[in-house]
Amino acid sequence: MKLSDAPHTQNTAAEISGAEIVIRSLHEEGVEFVFGYPGGAVLNIYDEIFKQDKFKHVLVRHEQGALHAADGYARATGRAGVALVTSGPGVTNAVTGIATAYMDSIPMVVITGQVPTHAIGQDAFQECDTVGITRPCVKHNFLVKDVADLATTIRKAFIVAQTGRPGPVVVDIPKDVTQAKHVFAYPKDVEMRSYRPAVKGHAGQIKKALGMLVEAKRPMVYVGGGAVLGNASAQVTELVRMLGFPCTNTLMGLGAYPSSDKQFVGMLGMHGTYEANMAMQNCDVLLAIGARFDDRVIGNPEHFYQSGRRIVHIDVDPSSISKRVKVDVPIVGDVKEVLTELLALLGEEKARPDPAGLKVWWKQIDEWRAKDCLKYNRKSELIKPQYVIETLHKITGGDAFVTSDVGQHQMWAAQFYGFDKPRRWINSGGLGTMGFGLPAAMGVQLAHPDATVACITGEASIQMCIQELSTCKQYHMPIKVVNLNNRYMGMVRQWQEFFYGNRYAESYMDALPDFVKLAEAYGHVGMRIEKPADVEGALREAVKLKERLVFLDFITDQTENVFPMVPGGKGISEMILSEEL
Amino acid sequence: MRHILSLLLENESGALSRVSGLFSARGYNIESLTVAPTEDPTMSRMTIVTTGSDDVVEQITKQLNKLVDVVKVVDLNEGKHLERELMLVKVRAAGKDREEVKRTADIFRARIIDVTEKSYTVELTGTSDKLDAFLDAIGRTMVLETARTGACGLGRGEWIMKV
Numbered sequence: 026m027k028l029s030d031a032p033h034t035q036n037t038a039a040e041i042s043g044a045e046i047v048i049r050s051l052h053e054e055g056v057e058f059v060f061g062y063p064g065g066a067v068l069n070i071y072d073e074i075f076k077q078d079k080f081k082h083v084l085v086r087h088e089q090g091a092l093h094a095a096d097g098y099a100r101a102t103g104r105a106g107v108a109l110v111t112s113g114p115g116v117t118n119a120v121t122g123i124a125t126a127y128m129d130s131i132p133m134v135v136i137t138g139q140v141p142t143h144a145i146g147q148d149a150f151q152e153c154d155t156v157g158i159t160r161p162c163v164k165h166n167f168l169v170k171d172v173a174d175l176a177t178t179i180r181k182a183f184i185v186a187q188t189g190r191p192g193p194v195v196v197d198i199p200k201d202v203t204q205a206k207h208v209f210a211y212p213k214d215v216e217m218r219s220y221r222p223a224v225k226g227h228a229g230q231i232k233k234a235l236g237m238l239v240e241a242k243r244p245m246v247y248v249g250g251g252a253v254l255g256n257a258s259a260q261v262t263e264l265v266r267m268l269g270f271p272c273t274n275t276l277m278g279l280g281a282y283p284s285s286d287k288q289f290v291g292m293l294g295m296h297g298t299y300e301a302n303m304a305m306q307n308c309d310v311l312l313a314i315g316a317r318f319d320d321r322v323i324g325n326p327e328h329f330y331q332s333g334r335r336i337v338h339i340d341v342d343p344s345s346i347s348k349r350v351k352v353d354v355p356i357v358g359d360v361k362e363v364l365t366e367l368l369a370l371l372g373e374e375k376a377r378p379d380p381a382g383l384k385v386w387w388k389q390i391d392e393w394r395a396k397d398c399l400k401y402n403r404k405s406e407l408i409k410p411q412y413v414i415e416t417l418h419k420i421t422g423g424d425a426f427v428t429s430d431v432g433q434h435q436m437w438a439a440q441f442y443g444f445d446k447p448r449r450w451i452n453s454g455g456l457g458t459m460g461f462g463l464p465a466a467m468g469v470q471l472a473h474p475d476a477t478v479a480c481i482t483g484e485a486s487i488q489m490c491i492q493e494l495s496t497c498k499q500y501h502m503p504i505k506v507v508n509l510n511n512r513y514m515g516m517v518r519q520w521q522e523f524f525y526g527n528r529y530a531e532s533y534m535d536a537l538p539d540f541v542k543l544a545e546a547y548g549h550v551g552m553r554i555e556k557p558a559d560v561e562g563a564l565r566e567a568v569k570l571k572e573r574l575v576f577l578d579f580i581t582d583q584t585e586n587v588f589p590m591v592p593g594g595k596g597i598s599e600m601i602l603s604e605e606l
Numbered sequence: 607m608r609h610i611l612s613l614l615l616e617n618e619s620g621a622l623s624r625v626s627g628l629f630s631a632r633g634y635n636i637e638s639l640t641v642a643p644t645e646d647p648t649m650s651r652m653t654i655v656t657t658g659s660d661d662v663v664e665q666i667t668k669q670l671n672k673l674v675d676v677v678k679v680v681d682l683n684e685g686k687h688l689e690r691e692l693m694l695v696k697v698r699a700a701g702k703d704r705e706e707v708k709r710t711a712d713i714f715r716a717r718i719i720d721v722t723e724k725s726y727t728v729e730l731t732g733t734s735d736k737l738d739a740f741l742d743a744i745g746r747t748m749v750l751e752t753a754r755t756g757a758c759g760l761g762r763g764e765w766i767m768k769v
Contacts, residue, residue: 165674219677344668
C-alpha cells in the first residue's frame, strides 16, 4: 500500500547509529512533537534528541500522560501522535494510553525502549515483554532486532497507524539496536502484502443504498467517530441537508454534523436525547456512517431488533459491520470516498425522498423534541454543572477545543457544549479512561497554541493525572481546567442511587485537596466558584488570562444526575427521564 | 457448526500469538490449530478448526483478516474441501489383544510403527472423525497415549489459495 504524501527517499552514504535513524525517520515523517519520558533503554535516542531541533520533545511527568497527550494531538489534528517511553515500567505505564487510543481508533506511533537483544528473556532490569503486553491493544506492533530494518519498520508503523481504520502502533527497539550503525535510507513506499485497507466502496452497493434512502418514510442518519477520523464532516453535512433527514451523532461523532443545525436531534445512546433515541428506535431506514452500534449506543440489541428497520452501514472496517446488529446494505470503504460517490449519484438521480412522508416524520420528531429532555433546574441556589458548560459555550462562542475525563461531567459536556465542528470534542469514549482529559488537552494546546482549550473534568478524574499540571507549567500551556466538583464519583454515585438502593459504596471522595492551592503550588491560577452568579464572571476571567493555566474549581450540586438515561441491558427507547419534566 | 479455516500469514515471530490471542480475547473457540511454513518460506499456512454460528464464524474471519500479519483467510466450508489429521497412538497390545489391535489397524489402514511386548504404536491419517472412530473401535481403555496434529486442509479440485 502507498501513501501519496509520503516523504522522499534520502540516501546518505555514511553509517549512522540506530538512535539517529529513529530521529531522522521522525524528521522524514514531519513529526512536530514527541511526548516522552527518558530512561535507560532510550538514552541513546534521547542523546540524539538533544542534538536536534526539528521536533519539540515534551517531557511529561508520567508515561500515561505522554500517551494521552500524543493522543490529544492526534485527535485535534488528524496526524499520528508520537510518544517515546523507556522499557519495563515505561511501557506498562503507557499501556492505559495505548488501550485508550486503540478503543477510539486514534493514529499513534509509540516508540518503546527495550533491553539489549542479548538480554531479552533473561529477566533483565526494566525488562518486560512489550510486544506481548501491548498486542491486544494495538493495531500492530514490531520488535526491531536488526538496525537494518529500523527505518523501514518506522515507516510501516506510520503507514499502518494512519491508514484504514487508524490505531496505535508500537515499535519496540532494543538498546543495542539504537547503538548499532547502518546507512540511513527512508523508504517512501513499503510493500505490505498483508495490509491493504479498503478505500473505494462497491458501486453496486452504493446504488442500492441510495435507492433505499430515497424510499424511506422515517429515515435516520447515525454518525459516529469514523466520520470525524475520516474527515468526512463536510460530506455528511451535505448529504443530510440534501436528503432533509434527521441526524444524530454518537459521543465520538460529536461535531461531525453541526449540533446547532435544525436537522440535528442531539447525541444518541445511554445519555442521548429523547428525540434521538426515539427516532433511532422507530426509523424505517437507518444510515450508519462510521459507527459501530456499541452497547452504549443501541442498548440491548434484541430490543433494537423488535422494531424492524433496514440498515445501510458505511465503514472502513469490515469487522465493524454486522458485529452487533445485522445490516442490510454493508458498504466497506473510506467514509469520505463513499459519501462523495453517494453524493455524486444523488446529484445525477432525480429520485428524492417523498416530502409529504418526511413532513409526517418530522412532526413526530418535533413532538419528541418538545419534551425538552435536557431540562434542568435553572433556579437552584447551587451551581448546576449543566449551567457551567452552557456558560462555557456562550463565552467561547462554541469555538473552544474541549477535552474531558470520564463520568457525569463528560456526559454533560457532550450534551451541553454543542459542537459545530469536528475534532473539537476530545474524550475517551471507548475505554473510558479517567485521567485522560488534562494530558489530552496538552496535546491539543500544542497543536493549536492560540485556541482556547478547556478540560472539563471532575474532582475524581482530575486526580488521576494531576501531575501533568507541572508539564503545563514547563511548556506554558494556558489550558482552562473546568473542575465540576461534586465531592462524589458522580456517575458511580448515580448508578448506586438508581440500581443499588442508595448505598454509596466508596464513591465519596473524602480529604479532597484544596484545588486552588494545588494549582498555585504548580504555578498556575486557581479559582473556587461557589455561587451560580459567579460562574460566568469566573469563566470570562479565565479565558481572558490568555497566557495562564487557570484551574476553576466549581463547587456543584452533589445530587445532580445525568438524564435521559438508558439503564444497562434496556432498549434505547426505554429511558429514565429527569424529574424536571 | 464446525468450520475449518485456512490462513496464509507472514512467517514472523509473534504471528501465531496474534492469531491465538485474538481467539482468546474475543471468546472464540479453537478445536485445533496447526501451522507450518509453506513452500515460500516467508509465509506460513495455518489451519484452524473452530465452532460457532455463521455470524460468529463471519466475525472470526473478518477479525483474522484485520490482523496485519494475516495475508489471506478462507473458510474451507464454503466449498468442497479435503481434510486430514495425523495421529500417533500407543495402545495396549498384550496377549489376546495383540491380534485384535493389528486387525483393527489394518481395517483403518493404519500402520504399526513401534512394537514392544505390551504395546503397539500406531500411525493413522484421516479426517478427525476417522481418528475418533479408530479410538472407539480399539476401545478407549486400551489407549495408553495419543498425539494428534489437528486437522489441516485444502480446497478440492483446481482451486488454490494464493496471495
